[in-house]
Amino acid sequence: MAAPDSVAIDIDHLKAWIGREDTATDVIGEDLARKYHAMFDMPNASPRHGEAVPRLIHFCLAQAAIPTSGLGVDGHPTRGGFLPPVPLPRRMWAGGALTFHGDLKVGDAVKRISRIADVTLKEGRTGPLCFVTVAHRVEANGALLIEERQDIVYRAADTGGAGKAPPPAESGSFVKPMAAGTPLLFRYSALTFNAHRIHYDRPYATEVEGYPALVVQGPMQAALLCNYATELRGVPPVHFSFRGLSPLFDTDAFALHAKADKDGLALWTARDGGPVSMAAEASW
Numbered sequence: 001m002a003a004p005d006s007v008a009i010d011i012d013h014l015k016a017w018i019g020r021e022d023t024a025t026d027v028i029g030e031d032l033a034r035k036y037h038a039m040f041d042m043p044n045a046s047p048r049h050g051e052a053v054p055r056l057i058h059f060c061l062a063q064a065a066i067p068t069s070g071l072g073v074d075g076h077p078t079r080g081g082f083l084p085p086v087p088l089p090r091r092m093w094a095g096g097a098l099t100f101h102g103d104l105k106v107g108d109a110v111k112r113i114s115r116i117a118d119v120t121l122k123e124g125r126t127g128p129l130c131f132v133t134v135a136h137r138v139e140a141n142g143a144l145l146i147e148e149r150q151d152i153v154y155r156a157a158d159t160g161g162a163g164k165a166p167p168p169a170e171s172g173s174f175v176k177p178m179a180a181g182t183p184l185l186f187r188y189s190a191l192t193f194n195a196h197r198i199h200y201d202r203p204y205a206t207e208v209e210g211y212p213a214l215v216v217q218g219p220m221q222a223a224l225l226c227n228y229a230t231e232l233r234g235v236p237p238v239h240f241s242f243r244g245l246s247p248l249f250d251t252d253a254f255a256l257h258a259k260a261d262k263d264g265l266a267l268w269t270a271r272d273g274g275p276v277s278m279a280a281e282a283s284w
């Protein structure tokens with residue numbers, strides 16, 4: 001992709017999307033619960049009707065069934081519908097913060113109400129960044145169960161200037177080695193109905209967006225960390241937040257790290273010898 005010298009961004013036009021709403025519904029089936037557990041090698045391989053499902057499984061729910069002809073070059077729905085038409089080519093999931101008011105369960109009829117909460121322009125070390133904040137409310141059977149802030153970032157085309165490498169991550173008090181690998185990335189993209197090509201199309205990820213390999217999904221790293229927090233404490237967190245600090249690639253061996261902090265657990269992913277990729281906080 002030819003990197004434009006500069007991209008004109010009409011932030012007032014993009015801010016006109018603030019307040020735009022979208023509502024979608026779904027039902028948590030036994031099939032999804034089974035596949036989600038299998039994808040992450042979790043115990044309880046066949047959750048039954050009425051059983052609680054893992055935190056963050058809702059990223060798989062109520063995804064927009066946009067016709068394939070309605071996808072843009074990056075595999076996401078063409079911008080300018082619910083999400084504003086940000087003219088920067090490279091989208092990433094930057095982070096999020098969630099409060100859980102209760103458990104989602106197999107069989108729940110789920111409604112997600114999403115609203116564009118903010119659109120901001122920043123200058124990062126890697127160039128211009130346009131953040132779109134989406135506020136989601138997830139209800140099941142009429143009760144509010146999840147309040148979520150989702151941060152999406154759009155970046156300029158790669159110009160080869162990645163900047164100074166961040167320092168290596170420390171090791172946690174608890175460490176769980178992981179291997180991403182393409183089958184896991186594929187399964188996560190498929191279960192979330194997310195066709196973003198940086199996660200499965202290696203020529204696109206490397207030659208067009210300029211990454212060294214396939215990019216490990218941010219929400220998947222968050223889900224792995226949230227599952228790890230649940231495993232360490234024995235109960236799922238009430239508050240969970242996460243922020244992507246540097247990309248993680250499918251070619252990396254990486255680990256989940258955790259340590260106690262004053263509010264609960266600090267968690268992070270990092271490739272062996274590499275910087276923090278996804279930093280998270282869990283509290284109960």
Ligand SMILES: C/C(=C\C(=O)SCCNC(=O)CCNC(=O)[C@H](O)C(C)(C)COP(=O)(O)OP(=O)(O)OC[C@H]1O[C@@H](n2cnc3c(N)ncnc32)[C@H](O)[C@@H]1OP(=O)(O)O)C(=O)O
Nearest residue numbers: 092093094095122123124125126217218243244245246247
């Ligand atoms: C699914 C899916 C997509 C994905 O899953 S993509 C993979 C997951 N995401 C990532 O791997 C993101 C990793 N993070 C980065 O690559 C960099 O942090 C990023 C976002 C490119 C920004 O790096 P910069 O070095 O250019 O930025 P600075 O650190 O200089 O910060 C500039 C200002 O931006 C704010 N900021 C930075 N990162 C974040 C963040 N993650 N969340 C919120 N805000 C962020 C930072 O605070 C600075 O703000 P000031 O107000 O202080 O200026 C899919 O698409 O569906």
